[in-house]
Amino acid sequence: MRAIVFSNTGDSSVLSLAERDVPEPGDGQIRVRVMRSGVNPTDWKRRSAGDAGFAEATPNMDGAGLVDAVGPGVLSHHVGDRVWVMLAAHGSPYGTAADYAIVAAEHAFPLPDGVSYDVGAALGVPAITAHRALTVAEAGPARLGPGALIGRTVLVAGGAGAVGHAAIQLARWAGATVVTTVSSAEKAALATAAGAHHVVNYRRDDAAEQIRAVAPEGVDLIVEVSPAANAALNQAVAANHASIAIYANNGGDTVSFDIRPHMMLNARVQFLILYTLGEPLLQAAAEDVGVALRDGALPVGEEHGLPLHHFPLERTAEAHDAVERGVVGKVLIAVA
Numbered sequence: 001m002r003a004i005v006f007s008n009t010g011d012s013s014v015l016s017l018a019e020r021d022v023p024e025p026g027d028g029q030i031r032v033r034v035m036r037s038g039v040n041p042t043d044w045k046r047r048s049a050g051d052a053g054f055a056e057a058t059p060n061m062d063g064a065g066l067v068d069a070v071g072p073g074v075l076s077h078h079v080g081d082r083v084w085v086m087l088a089a090h091g092s093p094y095g096t097a098a099d100y101a102i103v104a105a106e107h108a109f110p111l112p113d114g115v116s117y118d119v120g121a122a123l124g125v126p127a128i129t130a131h132r133a134l135t136v137a138e139a140g141p142a143r144l145g146p147g148a149l150i151g152r153t154v155l156v157a158g159g160a161g162a163v164g165h166a167a168i169q170l171a172r173w174a175g176a177t178v179v180t181t182v183s184s185a186e187k188a189a190l191a192t193a194a195g196a197h198h199v200v201n202y203r204r205d206d207a208a209e210q211i212r213a214v215a216p217e218g219v220d221l222i223v224e225v226s227p228a229a230n231a232a233l234n235q236a237v238a239a240n241h242a243s244i245a246i247y248a249n250n251g252g253d254t255v256s257f258d259i260r261p262h263m264m265l266n267a268r269v270q271f272l273i274l275y276t277l278g279e280p281l282l283q284a285a286a287e288d289v290g291v292a293l294r295d296g297a298l299p300v301g302e303e304h305g306l307p308l309h310h311f312p313l314e315r316t317a318e319a320h321d322a323v324e325r326g327v328v329g330k331v332l333i334a335v336a
Contacts, residue, residue: 003098004316007056009049012317012324015059023094023102025071030105032085036121037096037313037333038062040162041248044320046089054093059316060333061089063096064111064120074105082111084120086128086286090275096121097316097333106279109286112294118308122162122300122330123289128274130166131285133223133245134174136270141174144288146295149176155211155219155237156180157230159191159199162330163247165306166298167223168194170289173297176221179214181207181233187328194305208236218242218265228252235261243268300330310334 001022006014025031037060047059067081077083085108089095094102111120131144134154141148154171158164159180171178172195180191181202188199200210211219211233218239224230227244229251234244235258242265246255262269274282292298300306307329311319319331 001099002313003058004313005056005058006047009047011048012044012320014047015317015320017314017316020098022100025069025074025102027072028074028105029071029102030067030074030077030108031069032063032083032096032101032103032108033066033068034063034096034099034101034335035065035117036063037335038121038124039319039323039331039333040125041323042125043089043095044324047320053091057089057093058095058098058101059089059320060095060097061087062121062124063088063101064117065101065336067108068100070105076105077108082113082120083108084111084123085109086124086282087274097313097335099335106283109290115293118332119293119298119300121332122306123293123298125274126162127166127170127289127298128282128285129163129247129272130170130223131288132272132274132277132281133163133167133247134171134221135285136245136268136272137221137243138241138268143284144170144174145291146173147175149174152220153177153179153215153218153239154221154223156196156223157202158182158225158250159194159196160187160305160328161225162306164191164223164225165194168196168305169298170292171221172196173292173295177214179211179219181230190302190305190307190328192305193303202230202233208233211237215239221245223247226251227255231255231257238262238265238267241266241268243270245270245272247272302329306330308332
């Protein structure tokens with residue numbers, strides 16, 4: 001089979017296309033014939049500075065394809081099942097940038113007939129991250145579904161990004177009023193197409209006033225990609241008992257904020273990362289994402305607010321570079 005591999009960390013030049021034997025699934029594992037591989041910032045960061053933990057590894061956490069084989073003890077999947085997968089390369093040398101990937105059975109989920117592999121490969125890290133960010137509030141909800149966020153106002157920072165896009169879609173599906181911040185008219189159009197009710201350019205001096213005009217009592221949930229840059233804005237628009245869910249460090253590794261204003265609001269600052277989230281929360285998120293998927297709430301493509309950029313497998317290094325440069329939209333590798 002064809003596989004993208006790397007043995008040393010570094011820039012994208014450490015990635016190479018190789019021929020490898022088709023791997024066999026072990027206990028609790030399945031083998032997936034990969035159709036699409038999704039590229040996320042975590043993939044290039046793991047490749048450039050992380051420790052794969054293996055002499056040789058294939059990158060990329062997310063993907064979609066067909067179950068090709070099942071290992072001993074697997075009763076949940078059958079050969080021929082269409083699936084989307086998450087965290088394939090976490091603790092494994094078999095990421096999705098290959099013709100075949102070995103995936104823990106519990107990290108592969110049904111991809112309904114009629115839902116494209118592009119949609120499936122765009123889920124994973126972005127959708128599960130967005131779900132977690134929307135379910136960390138003190139008063140809940142712990143799960144998402146139609147009506148779960150009725151009466152809540154959600155502020156999504158960076159609504160044109162992959163996680164921001166998923167957060168807008170999931171929050172809208174769950175009944176929230178969705179406000180998002182962007183940096184340009186082009187990104188505003190994408191966020192609106194994703195379903196945001198109100199879009200604000202965070203570079204404007206009156207950004208807080210615009211958000212307060214939509215939510216006079218403040219916003220209840222903030223899905224935050226750039227805490228260092230947005231700390232003052234978040235403080236200005238947070239409601240009493242607001243939760244600020246931080247999932248990335250765009251714009252700086254250190255954030256400072258005034259303690260007393262947040263204290264007076266009983267505000268909650270919640271950090272999150274999927275790798276240490278724990279299986280129960282991952283499974284709950286995947287189940288809810290699956291329902292949203294069946295409801296048609298998670299489409300992709302420029303007309304739905306998330307432009308797609310396809311690369312063939314042999315150009316995986318270019319795909320990683322595109323994500324590292326911050327390309328707007330979702331980068332996918334068309335494996336098959």
